[in-house]
Amino acid sequence: MLLRGWLRKYKIAFYLTLLLVGFCLLNTGCISLSSSPSQSSSQPQPSQKGLQLIEEGKYEEAASHFFEKFDDIYYYCKGRASYEKGADSKKTRQYTEKINKDYNGVLKKEILEFKNLIYDESVKHGFNLIEEGNYNEAYTWFLNLEIANKGKYYDSSDLYNYVSAMKYYNEKDYKTAKSHIEKLGDYSGYGADQIHAFKEKVLKGLPEKIAAQEEAEEAEERKRIAAQEAAVREEVERIAAQEAAKEAAEKARRKQEGVVIGMTQQEVLDSCWGNPLKINRTTTVYGVSEQWVYDNYNYLYFEDGILTAIQN
Numbered sequence: 001m002l003l004r005g006w007l008r009k010y011k012i013a014f015y016l017t018l019l020l021v022g023f024c025l026l027n028t029g030c031i032s033l034s035s036s037p038s039q040s041s042s043q044p045q046p047s048q049k050g051l052q053l054i055e056e057g058k059y060e061e062a063a064s065h066f067f068e069k070f071d072d073i074y075y076y077c078k079g080r081a082s083y084e085k086g087a088d089s090k091k092t093r094q095y096t097e098k099i100n101k102d103y104n105g106v107l108k109k110e111i112l113e114f115k116n117l118i119y120d121e122s123v124k125h126g127f128n129l130i131e132e133g134n135y136n137e138a139y140t141w142f143l144n145l146e147i148a149n150k151g152k153y154y155d156s157s158d159l160y161n162y163v164s165a166m167k168y169y170n171e172k173d174y175k176t177a178k179s180h181i182e183k184l185g186d187y188s189g190y191g192a193d194q195i196h197a198f199k200e201k202v203l204k205g206l207p208e209k210i211a212a213q214e215e216a217e218e219a220e221e222r223k224r225i226a227a228q229e230a231a232v233r234e235e236v237e238r239i240a241a242q243e244a245a246k247e248a249a250e251k252a253r254r255k256q257e258g259v260v261i262g263m264t265q266q267e268v269l270d271s272c273w274g275n276p277l278k279i280n281r282t283t284t285v286y287g288v289s290e291q292w293v294y295d296n297y298n299y300l301y302f303e304d305g306i307l308t309a310i311q312n
Contacts, residue, residue, distance in 0.1 A: 046070050046106050050077075054107065059084065072103045076111045079118065093122050097148045119149070123159060123190045135167045158187040162195045169202060174209040177202065259300065263307040268292075268300060276300070 050065025054077065063077035079095030096118040103111055122145055129138035146160035165180035181202060187195050259271050269275060276292035283289075292300040301309035 044069065046073060051106065057084070070105070072099050072105065072111060073107065075099050076107070076114060080114060083114075083118070089118075089121065089125065093118055093148075120190060126159065126163065127191050127194070130163065130166065135163070135170055138163050139167045155185075155187055155189045157183070158185050158195070159189075162187070162198070165202070166198065172209075172213065174206055174213050178206050178210065181206075259307060259310060261307055261310070265290075265302060265305050265307075268307060273298075273300070 046069075047065040050062045050073070053059075053062035053065070054073075059077040059081035063074055063081065066074040066077065068074075075095045075098045079092050079099075082092040082095060096115045099111060099115045101112070101115070122141075126138050126141045126145065129135075129141060142156075142160045142163045146156045149156040161180040161183045165177045165184070168174075168177040168180065181199055184195065184199055257271060259268050259273055263271070273294060276294055278293040280291040280293065281288065282291075287304045290302040292302070294300070297312070299311040300307055301311070
């Protein structure tokens with residue numbers, strides 16, 4: 001009886017509390033009066049026909065089923081088709097380099113194994129070029145490999161630095177060779193023993209070779225400066241001789257020409273009139289006047305050294 005009375009007493013308060021809590025939940029979005037089933041977006045799936053063609057080894061035909069939809073599978077098919085045909089390895093490599101190294105889709109194991117296979121064969125080809133003594137060609141090969149795979153295969157930088165060091169070492173540019181050797185990391189891929197043996201061998205003798213290279217460079221620089229100074233002296237002498245010849249030609253021209261009012265005494269002497277037989281000089285408060293006497297009653301008159309009159 002006591003319990004029943006208590007329930008009747010607090011029944012209204014209980015329902016009011018429930019109503020208030022429900023209202024709060026509606027406002028906060030914790031519950032909804034209307035609900036709709038969530039629709040999951042369907043991801044595109046690779047063509048089953050294309051996958052079947054891959055399984056049958058028809059890679060070229062399969063590639064068309066993945067073009068612009070599944071790039072990694074497409075480039076795998078193109079690369080595999082090129083590889084199976086025995087085509088240019090560079091072409092095959094160009095396809096496989098476009099495959100994401102972190103590819104995680106259909107045929108993941110098959111695709112990444114093929115990508116790694118082609119990369120390894122590219123590395124071996126570079127080493128073959130080195131063994132044949134084609135250092136420049138090997139340098140270009142590993143440079144392209146480094147550019148294409150930077151951030152994809154971490155050892156591509158080591159391979160590039162190795163062949164660069166070897167190239168410059170054989171060209172006797174020991175300082176540049178040293179800079180590349182020092183960039184070599186803890187390479188552990190194909191040809192690792194060869195690379196580390198080269199690094200150890202070269203680093204031992206580099207200090208003496210670099211010192212000799214620097215001495216040779218200094219001697220070459222001194223030789224260059226001496227040649228440059230000789231060239232400057234030769235140019236100065238050439239210009240001086242040219243000016244002297246020009247001046248002599250001008251004097252010869254003047255000697256062949258007559259005199260004109262306004263000439264200086266030196267210009268008259270340099271002309272065909274030459275030196276006078278006699279000079280009559282008159283000095284006044286206004287200056288110095290001179291009469292130059294020549295053969296055949298020819299006379300020149302100067303005022304303060306300037307020709308002012310001609311009598312002939």
